[in-house]
Amino acid sequence: MKYYAQVKIGLKKGILNPEATTIQKALALLEYEVKDTDTLKIIKFELDEDNEEVAYKKVDEMCQRLLCNPVIHDYEIKIISK
Amino acid sequence: MRVGIIRFPGSNCDRDVFHALKIAGGEPAYVWWDQKDLSAFDAIVMPGGFSYGDYLRAGAIAAITPVINGIKEVVSEETPVLGICNGAQILAEVGLVPGVFTVNSNAKFICKWTDLKVKTKRTPFTSMYKKNEVIKMPIAHAEGRYYCEDIEKLHDQDQIVLKFEEENPNGSMEAITGVCDETGLVCAVMPHPERASETILGSKDGLKFFKGIINY
Numbered sequence: 001m002k003y004y005a006q007v008k009i010g011l012k013k014g015i016l017n018p019e020a021t022t023i024q025k026a027l028a029l030l031e032y033e034v035k036d037t038d039t040l041k042i043i044k045f046e047l048d049e050d051n052e053e054v055a056y057k058k059v060d061e062m063c064q065r066l067l068c069n070p071v072i073h074d075y076e077i078k079i080i081s082k
Numbered sequence: 083m084r085v086g087i088i089r090f091p092g093s094n095c096d097r098d099v100f101h102a103l104k105i106a107g108g109e110p111a112y113v114w115w116d117q118k119d120l121s122a123f124d125a126i127v128m129p130g131g132f133s134y135g136d137y138l139r140a141g142a143i144a145a146i147t148p149v150i151n152g153i154k155e156v157v158s159e160e161t162p163v164l165g166i167c168n169g170a171q172i173l174a175e176v177g178l179v180p181g182v183f184t185v186n187s188n189a190k191f192i193c194k195w196t197d198l199k200v201k202t203k204r205t206p207f208t209s210m211y212k213k214n215e216v217i218k219m220p221i222a223h224a225e226g227r228y229y230c231e232d233i234e235k236l237h238d239q240d241q242i243v244l245k246f247e248e249e250n251p252n253g254s255m256e257a258i259t260g261v262c263d264e265t266g267l268v269c270a271v272m273p274h275p276e277r278a279s280e281t282i283l284g285s286k287d288g289l290k291f292f293k294g295i296i297n298y
Binding site: 015016017018019022065066067069071072 | 138139142143146175181182184185186187188189227229230231253
């Protein structure tokens with residue numbers, strides 16, 4: 001079965017996000033007063049696995065081994081059958 | 083003393099490290115990222131640069147290359163390993179030293195001379211300095227802000243190697259910019275000792291990092 005995988009990676013709560021801080025300051029320059037700005041990274045790909053559960057496990061493994069750094073990141077996996 | 087200098091696509095301080103090791107009296111040689119056997123070397127240096135374009139996170143892709151298995155193997159045989167700048171980021175990504183070096187608090191690339199305090203002399207690379215000696219070396223990075231989950235453990239196990247003195251340019255936790263593993267043989271520093279290894283460069287305070295390897 002072909003699956004679409006989407007991994008959404010964000011910083012753990014309490015970890016400083018300088019990119020988000022900079023964006024929020026820039027928005028303020030345009031006179032948009034916003035709070036709690038955050039940035040996330042999304043990685044998408046296709047994979048071929050027997051079922052959704054196996055696909056999820058595989059993607060989770062990828063997150064642990066490469067896509068995320070467990071010291072600072074949280075992640076969310078979405079698997080959609082094609 | 084044969085010292086392997088690891089090269090990845092995007093490494094750019096390899097030749098500077100080679101030169102500094104020569105001045106220090108070592109026999110440096112380049113090692114490409116696909117080499118798995120590093121047993122011919124007495125020490126390893128991972129130089130700075132932008133391996134794999136810093137894609138994903140600085141050091142993340144270099145951290146899964148075959149040469150890393152070779153490094154893990156020689157580490158288990160007590161071969162000293164020094165990671166400088168991108169090399170430090172890679173060692174942290176691999177988990178050979180605790181914590182991470184992530185985006186600077188001001189979100190900028192910082193390139194400047196810094197005053198640093200040597201916090202431990204138990205690593206081969208800092209063995210020739212005095213404890214708490216202040217030395218001058220440059221930094222050049224966008225992802226150098228040190229963060230770790232268990233700072234107490236670093237204190238308890240004497241794993242803090244270098245700290246910024248007076249100012250903390252990148253927002254590192256407790257101004258830490260160099261750490262080592264529990265044995266002290268694997269050391270990761272963001273400042274560049276090779277760029278401070280001759281008077282003509284502005285300082286030769288960094289040369290003892292390399293002399294320390296040769297004397298080990």
